[in-house]
Amino acid sequence: MGGATKDVLIVPFFGQGHLFPCAELCKHLSSYNCNSFFIIPSHLSSYIPSDLHHHPSIELVRIEYSEATPPPDASNGDWSAARSHHHHQLGQGIQSFLSRRFENAPPAFVVMDVMMNWSKYIFKKANIPIVSFFTSGACGAAMEYAAWNARVNNIGPDPERKIPGLPESMALSYSDTRRRDRREHEHGGRGDGANFAPPRIVHQPSWTDETDGSAALLINTCEGLESPFLKYLTGQVEKPVFGVGPLLPGKFWKSIGSVVHDRDSRPRHETNYTEDEVIQWLDSKPGGSVIYVSFGSEVGPSMEEYDELAEALAETEKSFIWVIQPGAGRPSPPANFFGGKATSDSKEGGYEPRGLEERVGSRGLIIKGWAPQLSILSHPSTGGFLSHCGWNSTVEAIACGTPILAWPIRGDQFYNAKLIAKYHRVGHVVPGIDDLSEMVKKINIIQGIDMLMDDGEVHNQATALKGIFEGGYPSSSAASVKALVELISK
Structure with a gap:
């Protein structure tokens, strides 16, 4: 694309599921004569992929905190204070950067994560x-909007409500309209440190306010994955809607059909197994025999549910990899999420599956900390993924042809689970997940694992669906990035 070079600001939210796709978007924008300024708080620098630091069209803008007023210690549960302080510090830093760098001419536009x-x-x-x-998909936003727009909160316990313009397989059930955060009942409120509340269908979706005044909407998806949901949103909002994903690492698109090495595209953090050790363990297992278990870095099951999961993995005969994040089982994200301090408190360390390694021996691999997720999902020995259905994990599994056992926790994860099981038919949902008053039990988990791993039809469908990515980054998404730049230029 010709014309003058355009300056673009990128403002991501803090979790890895937001930072990674925003980083990849910067690279795609560079193909259309754009210089990107990737704005993050300084304490997140170590999470940024190494290739972003050296990209000629991308500048990493680190907003420093004032040493005189350090962020409050979020580990004491005062998330509102930590969040407010963080917003104040980051807001001041952004304004200072703009006044210094763009004193004479403003940037062409800013791409702002809706959670910012x-x-x-x-x-x-x-x-x-x-x-x-x-950074999530189109399905969650479309279903939230459809439910509110149709006022399906009055639906009875038995029928399902079909939404004009959306697939029949995604009809809204009674549980869809009553669903809230699975973790919310544990601590009497949000307590998750996030910048949004779980969707409550009786209200207008929060994203409609968050996108008010925007020139366009970008969604981390593509036509091949979510065409009807993109079309539905385009018909409902009075602005262009562009599918620009999935925003997976460039190395992934070049490695389709083989094992993807995370070390080439993502920063590593503390862990008890190297990527090579994980791959060597997978190499020792038969094809499609391993269930991979991993939840998000921000929220997951409760401590009691982790106990049930540990017992399920001990009793199932399937080989498994289980990734346990720092702070797993706690109702809040890691203490340093808003720049706070981690503590040595035992609760901060999160869940420990005591004795499990001795019980399962070489049948299980328990990773504490960072895991090479793309390497695991793309390995031929991996036959299933027990996931919270965060959007990044969902599209990574789909792109690798790995079926999903869905254990959604909050928000759009429930709709992603429905997309997987009902629309694309590349997985199942953990039995009993709709009953939010009950924790997930061992028997449900074992039943779900057996159902997923032994379902040949689901495996065949997962293999077929990944075929939409055989040509690399989707051409429809590349066209959307180009259309966005042209729209703003006009």
Whole structure:
């Protein structure tokens, strides 16, 4: 694309499921004569992929915190104070950067993660066009909007409500309209440190306010995965909707059909197994025999449910890899999520599956900390993925042809699970997950694992679905990135 080079700001939210796709979006924008300024708080620098540091069209902008007023210790549970302090510090830093770097001419536009909606006033004040970015998929946003728009909160316990313009397989059930955060009942409120509440269908979806005033919506998906949901959103909102994903690492697109090495594209953190050791363990297992178990870095099951999961993995005959994140089982994200301090408190360390390694021997591999997820999902020995259905994990599994056993925890994860099981038919949902008043039990987990791993039809469908990515980054998504730049340029 010709013309003058355009400066673009990218403002991601803090979790890896937000940072990684935003980083990849910067690279795709560079193909259309754009220089990207990737704005993050300084304490997240170590999470940024190494190739971003050396990209000629991308500048990493680290917003430093004032040493005189360090962030509060979020480990004491005061998340509102930590979040407020973080917003104040980051907002001041962004405004200072804009006044220094763009004193004479503003950037062409800012791509703002919808969960950074609180910062909208900064860019409006500077007359910078805002493009809202969903790092999640189109299904969750469409289903939330459809449920509110149709006022299906009055639906009875038995029938399902079909939504005009959406697939019949995604009809909304009674449980869909009553669902809340699975973890919310444990601590009497949100307590998750996130910037949004789980969707409550009786209200207008929060993203409609978060995207108010935006010039366009970007969604981390593609036509091949979510065409009807993209079309539905386009018909409902009065602005362009672009599918620009899946925003997977460039190394992934070049390694389709073979094992993808995470070390080439993502920063590593503390862990008890190297990527080579994980691959060597997988090499020793028969094809399709391993169930991979991993939840998000921000939220997961409760401590009691982790106990049930440990017992299920001990009693199932399947080989498994289980990734346990720091702070697993706690109702809040890691203490340093907003720049706070980690503590030596035993609760901060999270769940420990005591005695499990001795019980399962070489049948199980328990990874504590960072795991090479793409390497695991793309390995031929991996036959299933027990996942919370965060969107990044969902598209990575689909792109690798790995069936999913869905254990959603909050928000769009429930709709992603439905997309997997009902629409694409590349997985199952853990039995009993709809009953939010009951914790997930060992018997449910074992039943779900056996159902997933032994379902030949689901495995065949997963293999077929990954075929949409055989040509690399989707051409429809590349066209959307180009269309966005052209729209803003006009």
